[in-house]
Amino acid sequence: MTAVIKFEYLISPLICTGKHVDDHVNGMRLLKEMVSSSNVNIKCEASILENMTAAGYYPCAKVLSAAFPGGDECVHGAQDVAKLINNIIREIEECSMEMSTHVIEWEKFIVDPIIQTISDERREYVNSFLKNILSRKELLKENFSMFYSQRNEMLCQSQKFVLNGIIKDVYPSNGIKLPLSVSNDIMAYGNLNDFIQSVDGYSLYMIADNPSSLKCALFCGCVSFLNKNHPNESIEWDDFKIGDDFYDSLVRNQGAKGQEFSSVVYETIIHALCRHPKNEVKAFRVSADSPDQRIVGDLKGFRTHITSRHQALRLMFWVDSSRIITLANIGPKFEETISLP
Incomplete structure (x- = not known):
């Protein structure tokens, strides 16, 4: 099982509601420690820094100050959190989800419940990622989960999503009977503790x-x-x-x-x-x-x-x-x- 870090998880305090900001930062610190010291299979999404920059969430103190304003009541400063996020991005290997073994044409693809994203452009990217997960499960027998936070949802909240689709055509077909109905679920971890329990x-x-x-x-x-x-x-x-x-x-x-x-x-x-x-x-x-x-x-x-x-x-x-x-x-x-x- 490979767990893929989507950048929404790293910027959770900027897009989520709730008051568990310190728990989230402590979770990211531990996540970095675990990956650097063990064989836990955790990767970052491909081109994660470029994707964050394009979405307007480059991990710097100026951007993060909205969630970490500083002052006596703020345990973690924006500059420290920015450094932590950049260290995670730099030290954790990226994982490309593109299907290099098959070309797939989808007739239908549904995510239940609807996954909340930060923009329409990002929704297309996330849906493409989930399609690849469903394809890899069906055709390559690979399993994935992800670290992900939904916009306007509670901070540190985990969610299971059910993926359903119909593959209209696939090349090479290797004797696959088409159209092919596929279904699987994926766990989106909003906090590290839920992941560790798995x-x-x-x-x-x-x-x-x-x-x-x-x-x-x-x-x-x-x-x-x-x-x-x-x-x-x-x-x-x-x-x-x-x-x-x-x-x-x-x-x-x-x-x-x-x-x-x-x-x-x-x-x-x-x-x-x-x-x-x-x-x-x-x-x-x-x-x-x-x-x-x-x-x-x-x-x-x-x-x-x-x-x-x-x-x-x-x-x-x-x-x-x-x-x-x-x-x-x-x-x-x-x-x-x-x-x-």
């Missing part, structure tokens, strides 16, 4: 090959776990860190990617990060005979069981005075080692 954190965990991609996988897993089991609770990106030895310890102890204990290790980590541990959490002692907890600066060491058989794997982590967790390492019980943060 991501399978364990699938990302299975391909994570460094601490950054590992953190993204665990964060997505935590968001989904809390949404499903504790909807009144939440987790922030900065609520936990990956220690220097943590990823390597997963590999050493068969807990990374598709290794033997990857599933139970992943589940144990998610529960611990969400403060709903599967097994009892105990202080990590200085030694087996000591009653004193291991402390480094303002960090206190903790441990919890992952497995009870075989090597009796344990998860070790640190918690600081702000309750931020640093994942230290996993290891067999007999090692009695917690890696430095």
Whole structure:
């Protein structure tokens, strides 16, 4: 599944109603962080900066000042938001949706409900984009979603659209019986949290090959776990860190990617990060005979069981005075080692 960022999402505070401007900006910051650190398949629409400029929404402080006027009550300034948007555009790869494999003639195409756009010209562009999505789904078996905000709708609002059409002619036809009725739906994410809930954190965990991609996988897993089991609770990106030895310890102890204990290790980590541990959490002692907890600066060491058989794997982590967790390492019980943060 590829999620395509349409520029309307980036300028949501300028075209939408509602007061969740800070949530939107924080979502864009996290979106950039996730894409740069993981294997999440997110792209920008083709020629996104040129399209924004042509529509009168070049991402600069002057344009954005209408939504970010400054002053003591404005958490985010127009200049900072402009810089963030330009960084997203510069760092996230663009995705062309043009059908290079087929030439298609449409008899009918309908979007339900009607999608709201910023102009008639942009409506034609968005409808062409949606036609290509429907074509790719039917002919190439490709799946897409998008980040998109509708004009005059609530800020941070997500919406599912149903796409229906009749293809009158297609070349090459490859035996396709014409006319061809096609139908599919597409999710338009108005906020990052809704998108994250659609991501399978364990699938990302299975391909994570460094601490950054590992953190993204665990964060997505935590968001989904809390949404499903504790909807009144939440987790922030900065609520936990990956220690220097943590990823390597997963590999050493068969807990990374598709290794033997990857599933139970992943589940144990998610529960611990969400403060709903599967097994009892105990202080990590200085030694087996000591009653004193291991402390480094303002960090206190903790441990919890992952497995009870075989090597009796344990998860070790640190918690600081702000309750931020640093994942230290996993290891067999007999090692009695917690890696430095």
